[in-house]
Amino acid sequence: xxxxxxxxxxxxxxxxxxLCAGSNTFPTLSWTDVPGEAAEIAIALSDQTDxxxxxxxxxxxxxDPALGELPGGQLPAGAAETLNDYAQLGYxxxxxxxxxxxxxxxxxxxxxxxxxxxxxxxxxWA
Numbered sequence: 183x184x185x186x187x188x189x190x191x192x193x194x195x196x197x198x199x200x201l202c203a204g205s206n207t208f209p210t211l212s213w214t215d216v217p218g219e220a221a222e223i224a225i226a227l228s229d230q231t232d233x234x235x236x237x238x239x240x241x242x243x244x245x246d247p248a249l250g251e252l253p254g255g256q257l258p259a260g261a262a263e264t265l266n267d268y269a270q271l272g273y274x275x276x277x278x279x280x281x282x283x284x285x286x287x288x289x290x291x292x293x294x295x296x297x298x299x300x301x302x303x304x305x306x307w308a
Contacts, residue, residue, distance in 0.1 A: 183213055183214065184213065185211060185212070185225070187210055187211050202274075206274060207255030208272075213250060213251075220247045222245055223245045224243040242264075242272075244260050244261040245260075245261045246260060
């Protein structure tokens with residue numbers, strides 16, 4: 183599978199809309215090449231600044247693989263979001279701008295197909 187986003191530029195800093203100084207919403211995401219047996223997909227975004235201790239920014243499950251795209255900030259029918267590592271339900275980034283900086287790079291994303299609903303096996307946050 184391939185996951186992409188028009189909201190992030192390779193090697194660039196995270197866009198302001200992905201931070202709490204902006205709208206603090208998840209980015210637009212698109213995916214291709216989903217296995218035919220996938221009943222749903224789950225998407226996790228994490229901050230890998232410290233790879234030993236990744237920080238979960240967002241986990242959404244129950245996404246219909248046929249959608250092919252998730253418009254930024256819009257929860258599709260049938261999908262659900264979990265608590266992140268900031269104890270927020272849904273997407274949420276820390277207020278890095280309050281620390282005098284912006285996120286150094288886009289978060290790492292993890293797109294997983296599942297062959298049964300609400301099966302996030304293999305996710306480090308399951």
